[in-house]
Amino acid sequence: METNIIHNAKFWKPNIKEDIILYKGHFNTFEFDKHIHEEYTITLVQEGQMKTFLNGFSYDFGKSTILTLNPDEVHACKTHSGEGYKYNSIYFKPSFLQNIFNDYTSLDNIYFNKRTLENQNIYQRLSFLIFQDENSFISKLDFECRFIEILREIFTLNSNFKENFLISSHDKMIKRAKNYMNDNFHKDLSLDDIAKEVDVSKYHFLRVFKENTHVSPHTYLMLKRVEKAKQSLRQGESLIRTAYNCGFNDQSHLNRRFKATTGITPGSYKSFFQ
Numbered sequence: 001m002e003t004n005i006i007h008n009a010k011f012w013k014p015n016i017k018e019d020i021i022l023y024k025g026h027f028n029t030f031e032f033d034k035h036i037h038e039e040y041t042i043t044l045v046q047e048g049q050m051k052t053f054l055n056g057f058s059y060d061f062g063k064s065t066i067l068t069l070n071p072d073e074v075h076a077c078k079t080h081s082g083e084g085y086k087y088n089s090i091y092f093k094p095s096f097l098q099n100i101f102n103d104y105t106s107l108d109n110i111y112f113n114k115r116t117l118e119n120q121n122i123y124q125r126l127s128f129l130i131f132q133d134e135n136s137f138i139s140k141l142d143f144e145c146r147f148i149e150i151l152r153e154i155f156t157l158n159s160n161f162k163e164n165f166l167i168s169s170h171d172k173m174i175k176r177a178k179n180y181m182n183d184n185f186h187k188d189l190s191l192d193d194i195a196k197e198v199d200v201s202k203y204h205f206l207r208v209f210k211e212n213t214h215v216s217p218h219t220y221l222m223l224k225r226v227e228k229a230k231q232s233l234r235q236g237e238s239l240i241r242t243a244y245n246c247g248f249n250d251q252s253h254l255n256r257r258f259k260a261t262t263g264i265t266p267g268s269y270k271s272f273f274q
Contacts, residue, residue, distance in 0.1 A: 006027060006028040006029070007026075007029070007030055008025065008027075009027075009262070009268075011023050011273070012272055013234075014140065016140045019092070019096065020096065021092075022088070022090055023091070024088045024089075024134070025087055025089075026086045027079060027263065028082070028084030029079065030079075031079075032076050034215055034219065035074070035076065035261035035262075036073065036075075037071060037072075037073075037227065038072070039092055039093050039094075040071060040093075040094065040112070041069040042066065042069075042089065043068075043087055044064075044087060044127055044130075045062060045064065045065040046085075046086040046127070047086040048062075048063070048079070048080070049080030050079070051077065051079065052075060053075055053076040053077070054073065055073065055075075065118075066119065067116055068112040068114065068115065068117060069112070070112050071094060072178065088127065090126075090147075097110055097151070098110075100151060110160075112155075112159055113158060114158050117158045122150060122153060122154060126150055129150070173198045173205070174209060177194050177217070180198070181194065181217070181221050185221060185246065185247055186247040187247065191205075194217055222257055225247050228245075229243075229254060230262075233266055234270075236273075239251050239254070
C-alpha cells in the first residue's frame with residue numbers, strides 16, 4: 001500500500017516589532033537533520049508522536065507536550081514508527097527574553113532546565129495564541145501582552161540562572177569557539193584556525209567539542225550558516241547573495257543544507273516573509 005507523503009510547513013512573523021518567528025509543520029515521512037537555532041524555541045506537539053534527538057539522547061514526545069529548547073542546542077526530529085505528527089513552534093531571540101527579565105542584571109544567561117513542561121493550561125493558551133495570530137484574529141497589542149505573560153510563567157516553572165563562575169573550562173572553551181565561528185561563519189575556516197583561537201591542540205578541541213555539542217565543528221559551522229541564511233532571506237536578500245554571503249559554495253549547496261534542516265527550500269522560506 002502506497003503511503004501519501006505529507007510535507008507541510010509554514011513560517012510567519014507576528015505583527016509586532018520584536019524578533020519572533022512562528023511556525024507550523026505536518027510531516028509523516030520527513031527526517032530533519034541535526035540542527036540548531038540561534039533563538040529559544042518552544043514547540044507544541046499537536047498530533048501524533050515526534051521522535052527527537054536532543055543532547056545525545058532520543059525521546060518520544062506525544063500530543064500536548066511542550067518542548068523547550070535553548071539557543072544552540074543540537075537537535076533533530078522525525079516521525080515515530082512511520083506515523084505523522086503536527087506541531088507548532090515559537091522562536092524568539094535571547095535579547096527579547098533579556099528585556100523581559102531585565103531585573104536579573106547580575107545573572108549571565110537564562111536557560112530552560114527541563115526538556116519538557118507538562119502544563120495543559122499553558123499549552124492551551126499558547127496554542128490558542130498561535131492560532132489567533134495565524135488567522136489574524138488578534139491585535140498586535142493583545143498578542144504581545146499574552147505572549148509575555150505566558151513566557152514569564154514558562155520560565156518561572158522551567159528555568160535556571162547560570163552564573164559565570166559556574167561555567168567549566170570546557171564550557172568556556174566551547175563558548176569561545178562558537179563565538180569565533182559565529183563571527184567568521186562566512187570564511188573557509190580550518191580546524192587549526194579554531195583551535196588556535198581557543199589556544200588548545202586541535203585534537204583535544206575536536207574531542208571536547210563533539211562530546212559536548214554532539215556534532216563536529218564543521219557540522220556546527222554549516223548549521224550556523226543556515227541560521228545566518230534564514231536572517232538574510234527574511235530581510236529580502238536574494239538566494240545567490242545569501243549563498244555567497246553565508247559561506248556556501250553555491251546556491252545548490254545552500255539549498256541542500258537548508259532543506260535538510262528546515263524541511264523547505266530557501267526560496268519557499270523567503271516567500272513567507274515577503
